[in-house]
Structure formats: C-alpha cells, structure tokens
Amino acid sequence: MAQTILHKAETRGHANHGWLNSYHSFSFASYYNPERMHFGALRVLNDDTVDAGKGFGTHPHDNMEIISIPLEGDLEHKDSMNNVAVIKNGDIQAMSAGTGIYHSEYNKDREHRVKFLQIWVFPNKKNVEPRYDQITLNTEDRHNKLQQILSPNADDEGVWIHQDAWFHLGQFDKGVSSDYQFKLKGNGVYVFVLNGDIKVNDQLLHNRDGYGIWDTDSFKITAETDAEFLLMEVPMNF
C-alpha cells in the first residue's frame, strides 16, 4: 500500500535575507528540522526569490547533483569550469559538483526579481568529474501531459544527473488528469505544486505544497484548477 507524507507550504523553513527570500522544504542553512531532512535521495528543495541585481557570490559545492529551474526571470551562472550561462525562465540546468566546483548565481536584471527552484539530489556515485548540462524546455510538451525534464540517461529527454532520478513538469488545464508510472521499483515521488490546486489520488494539494508518495507503482494526478506541478522521482534508499 502506498505510503505518503504531506508537507504543507506554510510548514517550510523560511529565511528572508532582504535580497534573498527563501523557503526550504528540507533542512538547509540555519533551518534545521530533524523531521524534514530529506525525501529519499532528494535532499534540498529551495524556493528562492532574488532581488534585481543581487545574487549568490562565488561559493563551493561538491558531491551533490544540483538542479536549477527558473520560474520567473533569468539567472546568470558562472563556474570554475569557465562555464558562463544564463539560465532563462523555461530552462533547466543540472550541475554535478563531484570532486568540487565553485559557482555564482546572479540576477543580472536591474529591475525585476528572479524566482527559481534549487533542487539537490544525492548522487549515486561520489567524486565524479564536475560537469553541467542545460537545456531549454518546450512548454507545449507539458500542456496537459507530463514532460520529462531530467533522467539518469544522457540519451533520454531532458538533462541528466548521476542518480536514478526522473523529474517531470506538468501544466494541466482544470479537470485534466494523468497517471504517473514509477520508472524504478524502490523509488518515491515528491510532488511540488507550482501553481493552482491538484489532487494526487485523493489528496488535495495547493500552491507550494509538497507531497511524497512511495511503496506504489503509480498514482493519479488531477488538476482541480489550472495548475502546474513538478514531480521528482528519486530512490528512497541510497
């Protein structure tokens, strides 16, 4: 029988640094909650808003798969591998920090804020060669259907990471439903609502609610209003 866990939006950790307003679904920085450490290999889900012209100065990472998804505005990324890129609204970037990498993330726009999700997944292999991958997604590919945006396979749809994880985006009109079939036995899915209201089986979820489901092969998603959501399938044991 499916196991589930509900994380209401308002129960997330919150840090407002002025230039950065961040909601943490799991323990991060000074937000520590032993009950909210991770969902399987999904360790970080930060819902960040960065003021115009501000950003995260150069800082290090290692041994995490770091995924950035702008929801509003664009983010400039620079890293120690000499990559310089703008992650636009509509893009997804995956960075394997591996043996170690430095990077910065800035909102170069002088007038508008940027809102983005930063998601960290434990890798299935430590100390890999650092790398990054970025693509532009076609929004039509998620209108009333599930669009794969991340997988373990470089040859598959979306970006790839060092983990048996699959991410999908959906943008459903009210009343549309779809079944999600798990890709790998032993995985769970963390559902994160980006806009609107959806039901996962019988569980009603609102904007920015999180819902984990595992020990099952599939579940049904129904849009109760026009809605957007992110599905993150990850190993529960790693």
Added chain:
Amino acid sequence: MSKTKILIIGRHPEILQTVVRLVNNNPEWECLGVQTDDEAIVAFSAQPFDLVLLGGGIEKQSEEHLCCLFRAHNPNIIIIQHYGGGSGLLTAEIYEGLRGTTLGRPL
C-alpha cells in the same frame, strides 16, 4: 559550556577552508581542518574530538582506513559524511550526527 570539537578532512583546500570557517562561525563548535590522511591521524591522536566530518574527494580506501583507525582509538567517535562542499547542508549534518543519526537514520 565546552565546545563540540570537530575534525574535518577534505582534499580540496579552498572548500576545506570554507567548511572550517562555517563550522567555526558557530559558537558551539570548534574545528580543525586537514587535507591528508597522515595529518588526520596525527590530529586525531593529539586531541579528543567529538565528531569527524568527511569532506569530498576522499578515496574510498582512505575513508575506510581512517574510520577503522578512529574507531579503534575512540569507539564512540561520531563520523559523518559532509555533502555539498561548504554548503547549506553542514549545520544539519552536524546536528544530526550529534543526535546519533544521519538523515534521520541511526549511525
């Protein structure tokens, strides 16, 4: 109240420096950072530590060897893996380690 003493081992010098700085910013903690296995062994023998934090880049063989040595010296030593490289995970990792768990699971 005495500070929690933490030994941090990491191969990447700048990341190690960042992690040491972040840990020492917490008034409850005091840490020493080392890069090599030999430095780690000497440090661990020289003073009592409450917790060992393993940073990135440490080879599996080194990790196993060090953990074995540390536990032989102090069976109660807490050894945890740091992920992220001086990241937002550090505080929670240490608090979890001091609780006797890692990611909610017993160590």
